[in-house]
């Protein structure tokens with residue numbers, strides 16, 4: 001996908017809590033320094049870099065008076081409130097020592113489910129990147145509620161990489177890539193150097209748990225990779241702290257796992273927003289004879305709708321279900337649920353409907369089962 005300045009490659013780097021902390025779960029200055037040195041080297045080589053950094057909770061919990069990383073949401077939020085400032089202070093100082101300015105962007109899931117705020121976030125990031133700043137993104141932990149959290153920064157980093165049309169997403173973790181089974185449980189686990197498709201066996205290999213300081217584990221990294229792949233962003237997963245890992249990763253020489261989509265879904269930004277961020281509000285069920293092969297080629301016509309479920313307004317994102325209620329698409333609807341229900345009752349003819357139910361350009365369809373949808 002194209003970036004704003006074609007000559008400058010755009011890289012998003014995600015670093016997890018476990019790669020920024022000491023054995024006791026507190027932020028390690030040495031690890032932070034090493035990361036910033038490497039990011040600065042990429043900047044020196046002409047790359048635009050956006051960093052998605054975890055670590056707010058880790059940086060703050062001791063000062064909150066907790067002996068260990070807290071587990072309750074209010075305590076984590078309070079720790080993040082202390083730690084985020086400290087983390088940014090350290091990043092700003094370290095980047096300045098290389099002659100680069102760092103900036104902070106805090107995002108919640110609800111910022112991304114609002115299309116206007118989503119687009120604003122892109123505009124802000126674009127200005128910062130084009131002016132040589134290093135934006136540092138984290139979830140706005142202090143205000144998010146469990147139900148509406150990204151929860152882990154892996155998913156957030158993939159959504160941000162799609163948002164700014166990154167040329168590459170680099171996920172740095174405490175492990176040197178994806179293995180064919182959890183290396184903690186199987187010492188013979190093998191590193192997968194190249195992955196073109198997230199198959200069920202890869203999902204199984206990733207399991208579901210992470211380390212004691214990270215929240216995501218390998219599962220959330222694979223979910224993130226699916227989003228990045230669908231958005232056309234090649235992704236690398238490797239170990240933080242390995243010398244030259246960032247420069248080598250962009251040259252495709254680093255040890256780790258490279259994820260390159262074979263299917264090239266390359267969703268445009270509107271469709272990325274619909275699929276990964278919008279949060280559908282209602283559903284329409286298609287008629288039995290609706291030709292599903294036309295979905296995605298043409299706009300969705302009122303005559304294809306059998307039933308309307310739930311309440312939605314003009315401009316909401318709705319799920320499109322086939323006759324057997326299997327999801328076949330998502331799209332921005334041009335009518336409210338009240339209008340659609342009423343008009344169906346009145347048996348309006350096609351000519352009496354002023355427009356299609358969902359325009360083709362506002363519709364994502366044939367959603368591969370493997371892609372996590374924002375529902």
Ligand SMILES: Nc1ncnc2c1ncn2[C@@H]1O[C@H](COP(=O)(O)OP(=O)(O)O)[C@@H](O)[C@H]1O
Nearest residue numbers: 016017018173179181182205210211214217218
């Ligand atoms: N198939 C797998 N390949 C690699 N790591 C795995 C796999 N399954 C589980 N893991 C575990 O996932 C951990 C990385 O996740 P996590 O601790 O959340 O990292 P981070 O803090 O970097 O987000 C690894 O340390 C590893 O123990």
Ligand SMILES: N[C@@H](CCC(=O)OP(=O)(O)O)C(=O)O
Nearest residue numbers: 016017054055056057215216
């Ligand atoms: N937003 C949280 C990060 C959540 C988290 O732990 O993420 P990760 O380490 O990437 O699994 C923080 O800054 O502490």
